[in-house]
Amino acid sequence: MKRDKIVIGSRESKLAVLQSEMVRDYIKEKNPDLEVEILTMKTTGDIILDRTLDKVGGKGLFVKELDKALIAGRSILSVHSLKDMPMEVPEELPLLAFSKREDPRDVLVLPEGASELDKSKPLGCSSLRRTLQLKKLYPDMDVRSIRGNLQTRLRKLDEGQYSALILAAAGLKRLGLESRINRYFTADEIIPAAGQGILAVQGRKGEAYDFLEGYCDKKDWTAGSAERAFVKLLDGGCSSPVAAHAEILGDEIYLRGLYYDEKDGSYVTGTLRGNKADAESLGRELAETLRKKGENR
Numbered sequence: 001m002k003r004d005k006i007v008i009g010s011r012e013s014k015l016a017v018l019q020s021e022m023v024r025d026y027i028k029e030k031n032p033d034l035e036v037e038i039l040t041m042k043t044t045g046d047i048i049l050d051r052t053l054d055k056v057g058g059k060g061l062f063v064k065e066l067d068k069a070l071i072a073g074r075s076i077l078s079v080h081s082l083k084d085m086p087m088e089v090p091e092e093l094p095l096l097a098f099s100k101r102e103d104p105r106d107v108l109v110l111p112e113g114a115s116e117l118d119k120s121k122p123l124g125c126s127s128l129r130r131t132l133q134l135k136k137l138y139p140d141m142d143v144r145s146i147r148g149n150l151q152t153r154l155r156k157l158d159e160g161q162y163s164a165l166i167l168a169a170a171g172l173k174r175l176g177l178e179s180r181i182n183r184y185f186t187a188d189e190i191i192p193a194a195g196q197g198i199l200a201v202q203g204r205k206g207e208a209y210d211f212l213e214g215y216c217d218k219k220d221w222t223a224g225s226a227e228r229a230f231v232k233l234l235d236g237g238c239s240s241p242v243a244a245h246a247e248i249l250g251d252e253i254y255l256r257g258l259y260y261d262e263k264d265g266s267y268v269t270g271t272l273r274g275n276k277a278d279a280e281s282l283g284r285e286l287a288e289t290l291r292k293k294g295e296n297r
């Protein structure tokens with residue numbers, strides 16, 4: 001059946017809509033006769049804003065409502081930030097494609113007009129992954145949790161409650177806010193979340209998706225898959241502090257991982273190199289190695 005219209009499900013934040021529009025624009029360019037609509041909705045993660053994500057608990061806080069729309073046929077695709085996706089996706093809602101990755105690094109953002117870090121105020125960040133790694137970089141500073149979408153967080157920063165925020169470069173760059181970045185953390189200073197900077201396109205089993213042809217970036221599909229295999233083995237969700245980052249250099253994959261030990265609140269990191277054809281098994285191998293390293297300390 002030839003379709004003349006499709007609907008993309010999206011979170012309703014400015015960044016989420018912008019990301020869905022990026023996928024829409026690709027589809028429109030390749031399929032000029034196809035009408036593409038974006039259906040926005042609020043997710044649990046957007047509604048509960050008074051607690052950090054690890055305290056809200058559960059997996060898939062940013063995806064459930066989009067899954068429901070897909071299953072009910074109100075949409076044919078969902079566009080997500082890959083890093084917000086649980087490691088297990090429902091069998092009937094497979095991941096179809098990963099975008100080319102935007103800058104995967106975390107960055108420091110100062111209040112509007114500030115030129116250096118005011119160490120008397122706390123750093124603001126929303127994840128335990130960042131909090132843990134920041135303690136090593138800024139041992140003499142407090143870290144306080146901050147929630148809400150990017151615009152909300154930046155407003156709180158500019159109102160003077162925080163010395164700086166730690167955010168993903170990807171979101172800021174997509175929103176045209178790159179000029180607010182004061183410092184980039186290397187992937188060794190702060191290991192990014194698995195999938196950071198990649199968009200995931202999710203669909204419904206049994207549908208034809210020829211209109212998406214050519215969208216998936218092979219290199220970043222490999223990198224994202226290795227990162228997710230690492231996290232999956234350690235059973236981390238979007239709110240877990242597990243971190244993983246993969247770089248593809250020719251035929252080689254270079255993996256970095258962070259494993260957090262819930263029992264004593266400490267973490268270990270490590271790296272692994274191998275052939276990119278073994279991306280997922282290398283991700284699992286690094287996860288096993290780090291779990292043992294954590295347990296034997």
Ligand SMILES: NCc1[nH]cc(CCC(=O)O)c1CC(=O)O
Nearest residue numbers: 081083167168170171196197198
């Ligand atoms: N958890 C929210 C979220 N999900 C994806 C991004 C950034 C975009 C991306 O990683 O692709 C952000 C904002 C942030 O962490 O600063």
